[in-house]
Amino acid sequence: MATVIEARDVHKSFGKNEVLKGLNLSVEEGEVVVMIGPSGSGKSTFLRSLNKLEDISSGEITIDGQNVNQPKVNIDKIREKVGMVFQHFNLFPHLTVMENMILAPVQLGKMTKSEATANAKQLLERVGLADKADVKPDTLSGGQKQRVAIARALAMNPEIMLFDEPTSALDPEMVGDVLSVMKELAEEGMTMIVVTHEMGFAKQVADRVVFFADGYIREAGTPTEIFNNPQDPRTRDFLDKVLNV
Amino acid sequence: MRKWLISLMALVGLAVGIIVSVPAAHAATPNYTITTDTTFPPFEFQTDGGKYRGIDMDMLKEISKRENFTYTLKPMSFNAGVQAVQAGQVDGIVAGMSITDERKSTFDFGTPYYKSGIVMAVSPKSDIKGLSDLKGKTVAAKTGSAGADYAREISKKYGFKVTFFNDSNTMYNDVAIGNTVAAFEDQPVMAYAIKQGTNLKIVTKPAKGNWYGFGVKKAANAELLKKFNAGYDKIVKDGTYDKIVKRYLGDGGYNYKKNAADQTADKTTIWDLVKENQSALLNGLVKTLELTMVGIILAAIWGIFLGILGVMPSKLARGLSTTIIYIFRGLPMLVLAFFIYIGIPNLTGQKIPAFTAGVITLILNEGAYIGAFVSGGFKSVAPGQLEAARSLGLPYGKAMRKVVMPQGVRLIIPSFINQFIITLKDTSILSAIGIIELTQTGTLIIARNLQGFRVWLMIAVLYLIVITLLTWLSNWVEKRIK
Numbered sequence: 091m092a093t094v095i096e097a098r099d100v101h102k103s104f105g106k107n108e109v110l111k112g113l114n115l116s117v118e119e120g121e122v123v124v125m126i127g128p129s130g131s132g133k134s135t136f137l138r139s140l141n142k143l144e145d146i147s148s149g150e151i152t153i154d155g156q157n158v159n160q161p162k163v164n165i166d167k168i169r170e171k172v173g174m175v176f177q178h179f180n181l182f183p184h185l186t187v188m189e190n191m192i193l194a195p196v197q198l199g200k201m202t203k204s205e206a207t208a209n210a211k212q213l214l215e216r217v218g219l220a221d222k223a224d225v226k227p228d229t230l231s232g233g234q235k236q237r238v239a240i241a242r243a244l245a246m247n248p249e250i251m252l253f254d255e256p257t258s259a260l261d262p263e264m265v266g267d268v269l270s271v272m273k274e275l276a277e278e279g280m281t282m283i284v285v286t287h288e289m290g291f292a293k294q295v296a297d298r299v300v301f302f303a304d305g306y307i308r309e310a311g312t313p314t315e316i317f318n319n320p321q322d323p324r325t326r327d328f329l330d331k332v333l334n335v
Numbered sequence: 336m337r338k339w340l341i342s343l344m345a346l347v348g349l350a351v352g353i354i355v356s357v358p359a360a361h362a363a364t365p366n367y368t369i370t371t372d373t374t375f376p377p378f379e380f381q382t383d384g385g386k387y388r389g390i391d392m393d394m395l396k397e398i399s400k401r402e403n404f405t406y407t408l409k410p411m412s413f414n415a416g417v418q419a420v421q422a423g424q425v426d427g428i429v430a431g432m433s434i435t436d437e438r439k440s441t442f443d444f445g446t447p448y449y450k451s452g453i454v455m456a457v458s459p460k461s462d463i464k465g466l467s468d469l470k471g472k473t474v475a476a477k478t479g480s481a482g483a484d485y486a487r488e489i490s491k492k493y494g495f496k497v498t499f500f501n502d503s504n505t506m507y508n509d510v511a512i513g514n515t516v517a518a519f520e521d522q523p524v525m526a527y528a529i530k531q532g533t534n535l536k537i538v539t540k541p542a543k544g545n546w547y548g549f550g551v552k553k554a555a556n557a558e559l560l561k562k563f564n565a566g567y568d569k570i571v572k573d574g575t576y577d578k579i580v581k582r583y584l585g586d587g588g589y590n591y592k593k594n595a596a597d598q599t600a601d602k603t604t605i606w607d608l609v610k611e612n613q614s615a616l617l618n619g620l621v622k623t624l625e626l627t628m629v630g631i632i633l634a635a636i637w638g639i640f641l642g643i644l645g646v647m648p649s650k651l652a653r654g655l656s657t658t659i660i661y662i663f664r665g666l667p668m669l670v671l672a673f674f675i676y677i678g679i680p681n682l683t684g685q686k687i688p689a690f691t692a693g694v695i696t697l698i699l700n701e702g703a704y705i706g707a708f709v710s711g712g713f714k715s716v717a718p719g720q721l722e723a724a725r726s727l728g729l730p731y732g733k734a735m736r737k738v739v740m741p742q743g744v745r746l747i748i749p750s751f752i753n754q755f756i757i758t759l760k761d762t763s764i765l766s767a768i769g770i771i772e773l774t775q776t777g778t779l780i781i782a783r784n785l786q787g788f789r790v791w792l793m794i795a796v797l798y799l800i801v802i803t804l805l806t807w808l809s810n811w812v813e814k815r816i817k
Contacts, residue, residue: 141726143722143725143726166725166728166729166730167728169725169726169727169728170727170728172726173726173727174723174726176719176722176723178719180717180719180720180722180723181723182720182723182724182738182742183742184741184742184745193724193727193729193737193738194724194727194728194729197729197733197737198728198729239723242727243726243727246727246728
């Protein structure tokens with residue numbers, strides 16, 4: 091299988107505070123990587139660096155062989171292939187659900203308006219919200235918003251999906267709907283990188299679990315390796331706290 | 336949405352058209368722009384018909400007939416008039432202007448036509464009998480006048496302070512109600528005003544005997560000066576000049592104050608006052624609305640441009656926007672107006688019509704405020720919105736236009752309505768550069784009929800009516816956009 095994401099010795103500082111301290115990670119096509127770790131460990135910052143929402147201080151990130159930080163590389167073209175889902179959904183409140191979904195494909199000339207609309211209808215059906223096409227986002231529940239946000243990212247037919255704590259802002263009873271959409275996506279073979287605190291999802295869906303702490307990747311392995319036989323004391327400590335409440 | 340975009344563009348076109356079409360058509364006989372004081376009886380004052388009369392006015396009219404030229408009269412405060420000549424905004428000034436050595440360095444004067452001197456006038460009840468009683472007191476003088484120079488000159492010696500006014504009526508009133516203890520004024524003007532019923536008395540002999548002269552900018556308008564002198568010679572020789580002077584200063588001459596009193600005696604209701612001044616008020620109102628509409632539309636375009644500049648990723652663009660906003664928000668509008676109307680032509684020698692100068696002032700001043708709240712509005716859209724749009728692959732410009740700006744616009748509409756109303760009110764400041772809008776119309780009417788309370792009440796009500804209508808209109812537009 092081909093490597094689609096490659097990060098080498100990635101450093102990132104906010105002022106004097108170094109939050110990524112030399113990270114290496116490569117992700118294969120179709121792989122589902124789940125990143126866990128305590129808050130402030132750098133996992134969200136790292137995820138956001140992958141599509142250049144954050145600029146890194148040094149190191150190299152390539153997507154499909156293209157270095158995202160090189161000035162002559164058109165980052166917009168790369169972002170078209172990399173969908174992103176945010177903790178706070180970030181739906182466009184002035185547009186309807188349908189308009190949210192077709193904005194990028196139509197504006198970027200990927201599809202005609204009618205193609206984009208047909209495509210969006212299918213996606214909405216898939217996330218169980220076919221009846222919500224014409225409403226404004228503020229009438230939706232949190233779980234519905236997040237499912238629309240996932241569908242919106244999928245509307246660009248991305249090769250890779252990034253999820254930045256997609257369920258952290260949801261009421262507990264909404265989490266299941268969103269996770270099952272993500273699970274389905276994983277089963278279809280989408281390359282996914284997910285930052286989450288949902289250990290159940292990590293165990294069930296991940297091909298690989300990566301544990302972050304203090305700006306380092308401490309440990310990476312299959313779910314079984316990480317959850318049943320953690321090697322690093324920080325990993326053991328973290329899992330102890332989140333699993334035995 | 337489309338429709339109102341088209342009407343907006345039509346409005347902009349109209350605005351630009353008005354500005355561009357200001358320069359007047361070329362005429363065969365030379366036409367000069369000449370300034371005079373708004374009120375300086377018996378030399379210049381507005382009659383009940385709104386026409387300018389007085390010794391200076393009648394003299395100028397006769398001379399223009401004899402010498403075959405036409406002129407456009409631009410009354411403004413004496414001080415602004417002096418500066419307008421220096422800036423080349425007007426060709427000449429006839430305003431009972433004393434010929435002084437200091438002025439000779441920047442003006443060329445025509446043949447001296449009237450001998451005057453400066454006197455001090457006090458309230459009839461005052462116990463001030465001469466200059467030596469002024470110690471520690473405050474006196475009044477007219478900005479830029481010979482009386483003001485004289486008062487300043489002797490203020491140290493006699494230990495008093497000087498307050499300056501822009502027109503004679505306000506100055507007389509200030510002394511009459513006791514804010515200041517005495518006024519320094521040219522003798523014929525003061526004597527005439529008292530004869531006409533101004534409640535003051537003269538307590539000194541004329542000092543600093545001086546001559547009045549017609550002034551043009553030094554070495555800049557020899558032709559007009561030549562014509563003036565030639566015409567003046569003719570009207571002195573054929574006796575017309577003496578007739579003119581007699582018309583105002585002789586017994587049974589045109590009684591300016593009595594005229595005003597008569598006018599108010601039998602026209603007692605405010606409604607009569609409105610009817611009497613209907614056309615003047617209407618013209619003033621139209622000018623105010625013109626200034627407001629043209630000003631706010633162009634200021635909005637400029638302001639939105641500044642606002643967008645203020646949220647661009649480029650540091651240079653943001654710095655530029657911040658600097659422009661800082662400068663023009665920091666400058667008082669009056670200073671800006673004088674700088675554009677008088678300062679810039681002074682430097683470049685290129686005339687700027689008052690209306691255009693006024694509109695530019697509004698664009699720069701109101702535009703800076705609009706720029707500040709527009710970029711503020713865009714900045715207050717949650718950063719996640721831009722991130723989400725960019726993460727979908729939308730380039731920066733598209734993301735701003737399609738996602739951030741539509742949300743920002745909704746936030747800034749109330750500020751826009753507010754700015755619209757502020758602009759309307761701010762146009763009153765432009766009366767200072769001689770634009771006869773609503774406020775200046777009020778000043779001119781009062782200079783004629785001395786009905787301060789009623790006229791300002793009328794003007795205030797007119798402003799309130801227009802602002803109410805504008806608020807309704809704005810609310811309607813706001814609803815349609817939402």
